[in-house]
Amino acid sequence: xxxxxxxxxxxxxxxxxxxxxxxxxxxxxxxxxxxxxxxxxxxxxxxxxxxxxxxxxxxxxxxxxxxxxxxxxxxxxxxxxxxxxxxxxxxxxxxxxxxxxxxxxxxxxxxxxxxxxxxxxxxxxxxxxxxxxxxxxxxxxxxxxxxxxxxxxxxxxxxxxxxxxxxxxxxxxxxxxxxxxxxxxxxxxxxxxxxxxxxxxxxxxxxxxxxxxxxxxxxxxxxxxxxxxxxxxxxxxxxxxxxxxxxxxxxxxxxxxxxxxxxxxxxxxxxxxxxxxxxxxxxxxxxxxxxxxxxxxxxxxxxxxxxxxxxxxxxxxxxxxxxxxxxxxxx
Amino acid sequence: xxxxxxxxxxxxxxxxxxxxxxxxxxxxxxxxxxxxxxxxxxxxxxxxxxxxxxxxxxxxxxxxxxxxxxxxxxxxxxxxxxxxxxxxxxxxxxxxxxxxxxxxxxxxxxxxxxxxxxxxxxxxxxxxxxxxxxxxxxxxxxxxxxxxxxxxxxxxxxxxxxxxxxxxxxxxxxxxxxxxxxxxxxxxxxxxxxxxxxxxxxxxxxxxxxxxxxxxxxxxxxxxxxxxxxxxxxxxxxxxxxxxxxxxxxxxxxxxxxxxxxxxxxxxxxxxxxxxxxxxxxxxxxxxxxxxxxxxxxxxxxxxxxxxxxxxxxxxxxxxxxxxxxxxxxxxxxxxxxxxxxxxxxxxxxxxxxxxxxxxxxxxxxxxxxxxx
Numbered sequence: 001x002x003x004x005x006x007x008x009x010x011x012x013x014x015x016x017x018x019x020x021x022x023x024x025x026x027x028x029x030x031x032x033x034x035x036x037x038x039x040x041x042x043x044x045x046x047x048x049x050x051x052x053x054x055x056x057x058x059x060x061x062x063x064x065x066x067x068x069x070x071x072x073x074x075x076x077x078x079x080x081x082x083x084x085x086x087x088x089x090x091x092x093x094x095x096x097x098x099x100x101x102x103x104x105x106x107x108x109x110x111x112x113x114x115x116x117x118x119x120x121x122x123x124x125x126x127x128x129x130x131x132x133x134x135x136x137x138x139x140x141x142x143x144x145x146x147x148x149x150x151x152x153x154x155x156x157x158x159x160x161x162x163x164x165x166x167x168x169x170x171x172x173x174x175x176x177x178x179x180x181x182x183x184x185x186x187x188x189x190x191x192x193x194x195x196x197x198x199x200x201x202x203x204x205x206x207x208x209x210x211x212x213x214x215x216x217x218x219x220x221x222x223x224x225x226x227x228x229x230x231x232x233x234x235x236x237x238x239x240x241x242x243x244x245x246x247x248x249x250x251x252x253x254x255x256x257x258x259x260x261x262x263x264x265x266x267x268x269x270x271x272x273x274x275x276x277x278x279x280x281x282x283x284x285x286x287x288x289x290x291x292x293x294x295x296x297x298x299x300x301x302x303x304x305x306x307x308x309x310x311x312x313x314x315x316x317x318x319x320x321x322x323x324x325x326x327x328x329x330x331x
Numbered sequence: 332x333x334x335x336x337x338x339x340x341x342x343x344x345x346x347x348x349x350x351x352x353x354x355x356x357x358x359x360x361x362x363x364x365x366x367x368x369x370x371x372x373x374x375x376x377x378x379x380x381x382x383x384x385x386x387x388x389x390x391x392x393x394x395x396x397x398x399x400x401x402x403x404x405x406x407x408x409x410x411x412x413x414x415x416x417x418x419x420x421x422x423x424x425x426x427x428x429x430x431x432x433x434x435x436x437x438x439x440x441x442x443x444x445x446x447x448x449x450x451x452x453x454x455x456x457x458x459x460x461x462x463x464x465x466x467x468x469x470x471x472x473x474x475x476x477x478x479x480x481x482x483x484x485x486x487x488x489x490x491x492x493x494x495x496x497x498x499x500x501x502x503x504x505x506x507x508x509x510x511x512x513x514x515x516x517x518x519x520x521x522x523x524x525x526x527x528x529x530x531x532x533x534x535x536x537x538x539x540x541x542x543x544x545x546x547x548x549x550x551x552x553x554x555x556x557x558x559x560x561x562x563x564x565x566x567x568x569x570x571x572x573x574x575x576x577x578x579x580x581x582x583x584x585x586x587x588x589x590x591x592x593x594x595x596x597x598x599x600x601x602x603x604x605x606x607x608x609x610x611x612x613x614x615x616x617x618x619x620x621x622x623x624x625x626x627x628x629x630x631x632x633x634x635x636x637x638x639x640x641x642x643x644x645x646x647x648x649x650x651x652x653x654x655x656x657x658x659x660x661x662x663x664x665x666x667x668x669x670x671x672x673x674x675x676x677x678x679x680x681x682x683x684x685x686x687x688x689x690x691x692x693x694x695x696x697x698x699x700x701x702x703x704x
């Protein structure tokens with residue numbers, strides 16, 4: 001019996017995965033948590049001892065990611081959770097967000113830890129594609145571009161062999177050529193963003209990071225990026241392939257984003273994860289507002305840039321945007 | 332292994348790559364080239380390293396590390412930079428009739444250049460593969476081409492003008508300005524083919540060095556500009572008035588699209604505005620639309636629609652209306668507005684005959700407006 005068949009056979013009886021969360025299916029039709037079969041769940045895990053001797057402790061980062069994924073999937077361990085959304089032989093794309101440069105990009109430690117969990121879940125390191133809009137962004141984030149060889153790839157949409165689809169595709173008001181990494185190269189997408197403010201979108205955490213898979217993101221920043229952020233999430237290929245969103249919140253930022261502005265950066269020392277991208281951003285908004293309050297700044301609503309696209313996405317059934325209906329699992 | 336099996340292997344590999352998206356049409360190296368990065372003009376610094384671009388009416392407020400709407404102006408730590416200086420993605424020696432300019436040095440070649448980017452997004456854009464992409468998404472196949480070198484290329488190619496065209500030259504303003512300055516000195520005037528979506532101050536500076544401007548006018552309809560082009564009409568009208576006021580030669584193109592901007596009443600209102608604000612001598616080209624980009628559900632413009640628009644303009648008092656993208660049509664020719672003598676004959680982009688003498692009609696001596704030398 002193949003692994004896929006085994007999981008199909010006993011899936012209903014498993015105490016973890018899509019059944020518990022009412023969410024992710026192995027057939028590629030991702031159903032967001034909270035739409036059916038239980039509340040949306042967002043994991044928010046912190047470790048105040050994660051920084052040691054001026055750097056990050058890879059073991060503690062790995063432990064935190066493990067706990068966050070376990071909670072996000074409701075699984076016995078992180079690898080088991082990932083196995084519930086990744087099939088044998090799947091190629092996994094991890095969308096990074098390196099726009100702000102090294103100080104406010106996903107950290108090497110989180111990427112390494114994620115690669116480790118994916119490997120334990122059965123994904124070959126050669127089938128892991130950490131990707132960004134362009135190779136320039138990969139370098140900005142402090143990573144080396146790696147187009148081949150052994151181990152995970154670090155590539156951009158402009159890396160040889162990728163590029164964008166030749167014709168634009170429509171989703172709501174967005175019409176874009178999509179990244180061929182997403183459309184053709186990978187089977188599963190994990191969105192690995194950063195917990196940060198965005199001067200136009202309000203929140204620049206998970207869903208906004210998906211602007212990096214379209215060729216013309218600059219055209220969709222008007223009106224607080226509403227409904228455009230929701231439109232990008234609604235692209236059929238995104239709905240099919242996006243299975244998990246993770247936020248590297250070791251260093252976060254509550255104002256002045258998406259670039260790095262030290263005055264507003266703070267050490268949250270945390271990792272967020274959810275299979276519901278809308279719920280995750282709603283919680284991110286809440287966390288950013290809390291930090292803004294500490295800094296004496298008005299909330300995003302009062303600041304004139306509430307991320308209205310969260311509600312737009314909720315109305316379209318793309319996930320849960322009502323904070324009162326989201327189960328936040330923290331530790 | 333049999334010979335047949337051996338031959339099958341590479342075939343299977345190629346087919347597999349193509350299906351899997353691994354065989355790109357154009358293999359290109361990733362670019363991380365600072366040669367094309369140049370400080371932008373026309374911006375204001377704001378707090379928290381933000382800037383406000385003041386080149387076009389959008390006035391994008393751009394946070395650090397972000398780009399403006401056009402996709403090629405980026406805020407680097409509170410300083411706005413253009414990413415397309417010296418980075419043409421298209422260079423062709425086109426007939427000037429292709430721009431189209433019908434009253435500028437007819438029958439000559441115009442070195443036509445463009446970079447990536449645009450500050451509008453017309454849903455029918457005929458050059459969307461240049462205008463709707465960011466610089467790094469289009470290979471810099473010409474490398475760095477300095478303004479001096481561009482003028483030199485034009486000279487060697489026998490071009491009589493340098494046209495800033497295809498995409499939107501407003502978004503490569505600094506590059507265009509520097510080329511225009513040098514090309515004017517070299518006697519090869521720069522001509523701008525634009526949507527006219529630019530602020531008055533930068534346009535005024537630019538006009539000192541340009542020989543002619545052609546505005547791609549979308550419609551005399553504010554709603555269409557907003558909904559279909561993601562721009563606004565009024566700044567475009569102001570730009571045309573400015574060009575006229577500064578005495579720079581101006582032509583207008585109206586890409587006439589079935590159901591979107593083919594209403595005769597709208598054409599009439601447009602002509603009235605032109606007559607009132609620009610005068611009767613501004614050539615007005617009604618050109619044929621072909622489905623592309625995001626408007627593929629409409630048919631090409633019927634010739635009768637263009638002929639109707641032409642007649643509307645003529646009756647309204649426009650001296651030089653034309654139809655375009657209809658090769659061989661009588662209304663491609665230039666006729667003296669006074670005696671109706673055909674003074675220039677064209678087929679498509681090809682000049683067949685130019686009878687103008689010293690800028691005048693050979694039959695009645697009426698001055699035909701334009702840049703003839």
